[in-house]
Amino acid sequence: MTNEKKRALTGYLVLAPVLVVFVLLMFYPALKAFFDSFTNYSIFVQQPMFVGLQNYSLQLSNPEFWAIFGRTLLLVGLAVSLQYVLGLSLALLLKEDLKGMKWVKLIIMIPWVIPVASTVVMFDWMMIPKYGLVNMFLEKVGLGGWTRYWFGDPQFAFPLIVMMHVWRNMPFYTITLFAALKSIPKGFYEAAQIDGANTWKRFWHITLPQLKVPSMIVIVLHVLWTFNNFDFIYLSTGGGPVGTTEVLATQVYQTAWTYFEYGKASAIGILMMGLMLAFSLVYIKLVRSESA
Amino acid sequence: MKAKLLGILILSLLGGLVFSAPLSLWHTSFVSEWSGKDAVIQMFEQNNDQDVAGDYGPALYRDVTQKLIIQARTGTPDVVESVLEQMFTFAKAGLLYPLDEFWDAYPDKDEYAQNAVDALRFQGHLYGIPYNTNVRLLLYRKSVFAENGLKVPETWDELINTAAYITKNVPDMQGFMFTTKTREVRAFQEFMSFYFQLNKHMFNVTPDGVEVVATEEQLTRVLDVYQRMFFEGGIDLNERGADWKALDYGYTAGKYAMVTVGPWIWSHRFEEDARGEVLDDTGIVAIPVADDGTPGTYMEVKPISINAYTEDPQGAWELAKQVTSKDFQLLIDSMSGVLSPRNDVMQMPEMKDNWWLSGFGKYMDTGVALDPVSWEQPQNFIIEAIQKVIYKQMTPQQAGAWLLQNLQRIASSL
Numbered sequence: 001m002t003n004e005k006k007r008a009l010t011g012y013l014v015l016a017p018v019l020v021v022f023v024l025l026m027f028y029p030a031l032k033a034f035f036d037s038f039t040n041y042s043i044f045v046q047q048p049m050f051v052g053l054q055n056y057s058l059q060l061s062n063p064e065f066w067a068i069f070g071r072t073l074l075l076v077g078l079a080v081s082l083q084y085v086l087g088l089s090l091a092l093l094l095k096e097d098l099k100g101m102k103w104v105k106l107i108i109m110i111p112w113v114i115p116v117a118s119t120v121v122m123f124d125w126m127m128i129p130k131y132g133l134v135n136m137f138l139e140k141v142g143l144g145g146w147t148r149y150w151f152g153d154p155q156f157a158f159p160l161i162v163m164m165h166v167w168r169n170m171p172f173y174t175i176t177l178f179a180a181l182k183s184i185p186k187g188f189y190e191a192a193q194i195d196g197a198n199t200w201k202r203f204w205h206i207t208l209p210q211l212k213v214p215s216m217i218v219i220v221l222h223v224l225w226t227f228n229n230f231d232f233i234y235l236s237t238g239g240g241p242v243g244t245t246e247v248l249a250t251q252v253y254q255t256a257w258t259y260f261e262y263g264k265a266s267a268i269g270i271l272m273m274g275l276m277l278a279f280s281l282v283y284i285k286l287v288r289s290e291s292a
Numbered sequence: 293m294k295a296k297l298l299g300i301l302i303l304s305l306l307g308g309l310v311f312s313a314p315l316s317l318w319h320t321s322f323v324s325e326w327s328g329k330d331a332v333i334q335m336f337e338q339n340n341d342q343d344v345a346g347d348y349g350p351a352l353y354r355d356v357t358q359k360l361i362i363q364a365r366t367g368t369p370d371v372v373e374s375v376l377e378q379m380f381t382f383a384k385a386g387l388l389y390p391l392d393e394f395w396d397a398y399p400d401k402d403e404y405a406q407n408a409v410d411a412l413r414f415q416g417h418l419y420g421i422p423y424n425t426n427v428r429l430l431l432y433r434k435s436v437f438a439e440n441g442l443k444v445p446e447t448w449d450e451l452i453n454t455a456a457y458i459t460k461n462v463p464d465m466q467g468f469m470f471t472t473k474t475r476e477v478r479a480f481q482e483f484m485s486f487y488f489q490l491n492k493h494m495f496n497v498t499p500d501g502v503e504v505v506a507t508e509e510q511l512t513r514v515l516d517v518y519q520r521m522f523f524e525g526g527i528d529l530n531e532r533g534a535d536w537k538a539l540d541y542g543y544t545a546g547k548y549a550m551v552t553v554g555p556w557i558w559s560h561r562f563e564e565d566a567r568g569e570v571l572d573d574t575g576i577v578a579i580p581v582a583d584d585g586t587p588g589t590y591m592e593v594k595p596i597s598i599n600a601y602t603e604d605p606q607g608a609w610e611l612a613k614q615v616t617s618k619d620f621q622l623l624i625d626s627m628s629g630v631l632s633p634r635n636d637v638m639q640m641p642e643m644k645d646n647w648w649l650s651g652f653g654k655y656m657d658t659g660v661a662l663d664p665v666s667w668e669q670p671q672n673f674i675i676e677a678i679q680k681v682i683y684k685q686m687t688p689q690q691a692g693a694w695l696l697q698n699l700q701r702i703a704s705s706l
Contacts, residue, residue, distance in 0.1 A: 238473060241679055257358060
């Protein structure tokens, strides 16, 4: 065996444990879900039968599915864009080294390190009627007419879900973008200043292009994460009231663990996976072609 | 070297045959955080003469459902505690061991309340030993009623009118409260507590299948209670969609004058003295009855069951008997403030002399157990129908018809 082959073999051997874990924990379940999506698999069915594309056609021909799909996209669009804009703004502020920013850097990560379940429980207690913190505050400042169970109000439940996403994830954007901002060579800005570029032009022509790759990473990650996120909604509103916060992830859960129809749940899961794969490929390609 | 390894392998295999794996028990009372957890574990471990693993499973019932469905076929856990609705699902999926033979030979069986045991039968077989039971009743604030010269409601109309009167006339007090959150099991249980006065069954289960016996009129009438309670002033509209936390903690915080709830709320007295004072000022009566209805309310029964795939059914039965024994039920039920299905436990001073438990115990015979079907889907449709009414998407009549139609559609799959 040549040295080159030996080196390659060593590389494969080193990678092997990770690959085995990946195949067992990621690839096999995805493949199993793919096959299940063509069956009537359920805990109540002893011998699952092949049903072809029935699970897919049932979903795609159901107007409720499309309403939930639209709401999922709206949630992703609103949450990710707000997180990005606010996260970038804060990162720019941090870069300015203003007084007290050292403390802000420390405090800002707190929401991100709190587990999602704890975040939701905290928000839920704050929104409870009569003695939740928000309602007690409203009473105190003379806005008693506004008190309500905020997660139970169809007008406010969805915006609150978006708010929880933003509250938790914005710090991740801030820290990632702040690190990227710090790595932009100062010379770029000095040269632009000599050429007479104002603050806006420096931001538009230097800062933003330099942030393309880290932005792509945080956006792709959070689009995927928000699209698949289940716990924020399930733990706070359960998809209600009257379905106003139902998204595809909670729909999968309900189909699998309330109705125990694993074939149908797998079909929704596979549709979600396909959509997210397509999004990731198109987005990465777009960013790469622009960078080139 | 090779011979040594071979020897170790053979010894390991023989060891596996000789020394069986310990039994495993999943019991939420051993895991979830509550005031009696340590005492329960201590009692179990002191009296246990079997080899039982120290991992007592998930703390939440929804996790029990998921994990049991995924891993029951491995034979673990051997014994599982659940709630009635879950037990029917597990039994229907073939995950539980029928206990009929064990039960028939069990000397303690006559100590059990028959309605609690019957509640655990599915397709003619017994799938659990009951260890904890309760009924939903009307809890009301005695001082509020006395100070305002109010009579405790006995009919649905009186309940709605009294609730509206209190909300309007008693400062900082809401007359009544319903939980109405999406997927909130308590919302379903409250609905059934009213429904059972009109019909003791929602489904008729026969060997040929399941059919709906609820009528559109009955469903509509219960939904009408929700409509009137919210829109005639008994409950603030801004409290729509709230869950059990709002109801339980709201009542013991003194914000609501009446609620329909079970005895577990007793444990709030250990959290704050003020909550204990509210509970001491509480009266316990039957839920008001519909005009042409008969007394009836949701009865909760918690079973201890055996995994159909256990490798040691006899050992599992011994373990199930231990965690449903007289002493064990006395400890767990008295500490959690619920009733025991065992008559010998209910005769003990800790239970008999407790005004709260005896207050609930008086109405046990009005408790109606759920029909033996998989309840997850009907539960969701019932809560959806309630929400359609209280969020003004449908009238009670429309929601009643919608609910009946959906129950009929899914009946065959239950």
